[in-house]
Amino acid sequence: MKPIRLLDNRLANQIAAGEVVERPASAVKELLENSIDAGAKRLTVEVESGGVKLIRIRDDGYGIPKDELALALSRHATSKISELEDLEGVATLGFRGEALASISSVSRLTLTSNVEEQESGWQVRVEGRDMEAQVMPAPHPVGTTIEVKDLFFNTPARRKFLRTEKTEFSHLEEVVKRLALSRFDVGFTLRHNQRSIHQLRPASTQAEKDRRVAALCGPKFIENAVIIDVDVSGLKLYGWVGLPTFSRASADLQYFFVNGRVIRDKLVGHAVRQAYRDVLYGGRHPTFVLYLELDPALVDVNVHPTKHEVRFRDGRTVHNFLF
Structure with missing residues (x-):
């Protein structure tokens, strides 16, 4: 039996990437x-080639200072939490400080x-x-651009399990759709192989939100949905609910967000x-x-690496409120 020893950082990052980065959509x-x-x-x-060849994301956020750029690529480096108690009220979408380290361990990454x-x-x-990691000057407006090239170039076993370009892009587009539905105040542009797929302006009025939902879920959904808005004892539920006559053969048009985070939850379902x-009826x-x-x-x-699952402190109350 081989002796127990610590993994080197490169191997540890690649193992962690297996949980955080399953495919291009995960990185996006x-x-x-x-x-x-x-x-x-x-x-x-x-993106190019379904995100395997290239993922480039530009934002107009606060940006990252020069002296924190290299640190941002380290595991467990984050500005979002600093102590255990912070996990009890996480308001940000990310908080573990694993994403950039994991992605950079299985790709050629440029952060500007x-x-x-x-x-x-x-x-x-x-x-x-x-x-x-070497930091060098580069012209850039306030904000950040990340380029991820040749995803999984150094982990051929993982790359072998990727699906076709069409399938990988379908997963990637679904990620963008979910985030665009979760944040109406943010504008989204998606291009694949130089072709425009989505151009969504920020939406503030109900009419603008209806248009975004129609663009992402189809105009027939909006035409066959009612808007609900309920606020009881600190729980607020709002959104669009399709009429029974607009049911589907599969559960492919179901989006549920908790505090702006898209989730899959048995209790909610x-x-x-x-x-x-x-x-x-009939399995609809x-x-x-x-x-x-x-x-x-x-x-x-903080239940699962993908952060798609949540645990409610009082699940019964939430269930009864939704029902």
């Missing part, structure tokens, strides 16, 4: 969440950023973390199915885009 999700947490109001996503206090931007490049049980599925807001301290988002 983590990077877009970082941009939104940095106060970005306009996001541009450009600028902040208001600096006269010019700065850039750092790494290739699979085999090279020391059961409550919604219960609400429709007397009007849907309801359609909805719903938002639940509650005190962040009442929901634990």
Whole structure:
């Protein structure tokens, strides 16, 4: 039996990347969440070959100072939490400080950023973390641009399990759709192989929000949905609920957000199915885009690496409220 020993940083990062970065869509999700947490109001996503060849994300957020650029690529480096108690009320989409380290360990990554206090931007490049991160000057407006090239170039086993370009882009587009539905105040642009896929302006009025939902979920959904808005005892539920006559054969038009974070939750799914049980038959599925807001301290988002699962402190109350 071989002796126990510590893994070197490169191997540890690649193992961690296996949990955080499953495919190009995973990388896009983590990077877009970082941009939104940095106060970005306009996001541009450009990808090539389904995101395997290139992912480029530009934002107009606060930016990263020169002296923090290299640190941003380190594992467990984050500005969002500093002590254990911070996890009890996480309001940001990201908080573990793993995304950039994981992505940079399995790609050729370039991070360019600028902040208001600096006269010019700065850039750092790494290739699979085999090279020391070196910071160099680079022109850039306030905000950040991240380029991820040749994803999984140094982990051929993982690259072998990727699907076709069409399938990978479909997953990636779904990530952008979910985030665009979660943040109406942010503009999103998505391009694939130099072709424009989505151009979504920030939406503030109800009519503008309806147009965004129609663009992402289809105009027929909006035409066959009712708007709900309920606020009871610190729990607020609002959004669009499809009429029973607009049910679907699969659960492919169901979006549920908790405090702005898209989630998949058995408790939520059961409550919604219960609400429709007397009007849907034959295995049909309801359609909805719903938002639940509650005190962040009442929901634990630190349950799964993808942050898609949550745990409610009082699940029964939430279930009864939804039902």
